[in-house]
Amino acid sequence: MAKDVIIALDFDSSEKTLKFLENFNEKMYLKIGMELLYKEGLDVVREIKKMGHKIFLDLKLHDIPNTVAHATKSLISLDVDMINFHIAGGYQMLAQAVDVIKESNVDVIPIGVTILTSMTEEQIHNELQIREDINLNELVLDYAKLGKKSGLKGVVCSALEVPEIKKQLGDEFLTVTPGIRLAEDSKDDQKRVVTPSDARELGSDYIVVGRSITKSEDPVASYHKIKKMFLGE
Numbered sequence: 001m002a003k004d005v006i007i008a009l010d011f012d013s014s015e016k017t018l019k020f021l022e023n024f025n026e027k028m029y030l031k032i033g034m035e036l037l038y039k040e041g042l043d044v045v046r047e048i049k050k051m052g053h054k055i056f057l058d059l060k061l062h063d064i065p066n067t068v069a070h071a072t073k074s075l076i077s078l079d080v081d082m083i084n085f086h087i088a089g090g091y092q093m094l095a096q097a098v099d100v101i102k103e104s105n106v107d108v109i110p111i112g113v114t115i116l117t118s119m120t121e122e123q124i125h126n127e128l129q130i131r132e133d134i135n136l137n138e139l140v141l142d143y144a145k146l147g148k149k150s151g152l153k154g155v156v157c158s159a160l161e162v163p164e165i166k167k168q169l170g171d172e173f174l175t176v177t178p179g180i181r182l183a184e185d186s187k188d189d190q191k192r193v194v195t196p197s198d199a200r201e202l203g204s205d206y207i208v209v210g211r212s213i214t215k216s217e218d219p220v221a222s223y224h225k226i227k228k229m230f231l232g233e
């Protein structure tokens with residue numbers, strides 16, 4: 001299975017994004033999310049795809065099944081490589097979106113967001129009102145099971161939750177893990193954080209890395225350092 005580092009292009013303009021990409025001489029796996037897309041529109045996706053990079057379109061769809069199914073149809077026409085949905089949208093929402101992808105015959109990987117890596121166990125109990133006898137790992141695992149049952153190919157979670165997901169749902173079920181930091185970096189708003197080497201040990205398929213690369217003084221060197229730590233090459 002291909003493992004890779006996905007760079008989160010969390011910039012507020014196409015100009016800054018393209019300037020960042022000019023530093024690199026290679027094809028990469030890039031994540032385009034709400035910040036850039038809501039500012040620049042879908043053309044930025046088309047432009048970056050044309051450059052030959054792989055794209056994870058991270059819009060975390062979460063709405064009624066009919067709306068998500070139609071939104072999915074529009075998004076997959078962009079020829080992106082990965083898209084995501086909030087598993088909290090429920091079985092019907094996820095299964096209908098998966099059906100749209102199957103019917104369209106496109107090669108896009110649908111994955112589900114479990115519990116955001118910016119959240120803690122305390123928050124799931126105190127804010128989301130999850131029962132006290134369910135801990136965060138169990139909740140993430142239950143969401144992953146629902147995602148698999150709905151036809152998703154994998155989940156977004158913290159690398160900390162990967163071993164149990166792989167054990168229970170199989171090695172083929174993909175784990176895409178943000179909340180990655182080098183030991184010396186600030187955690188910022190992330191709570192469930194691991195280093196690239198730990199993510200490798202824990203068995204993540206993809207790590208998603210934003211600020212540790214984009215805000216680095218030397219993004220190309222940071223990308224290669226992180227890639228080496230994760231792939232162990």
Ligand SMILES: O=C(O)c1cc(=O)[nH]c(=O)n1[C@@H]1O[C@H](COP(=O)(O)O)[C@@H](O)[C@H]1O
Nearest residue numbers: 008058115116117156178179208209210211
């Ligand atoms: O779906 C995601 O990509 C995602 C899910 C999640 O639980 N946590 C999370 O941080 N992300 C995304 O991963 C990226 C992490 O960015 P950094 O914290 O800067 O490395 C951001 O673009 C987030 O939107």
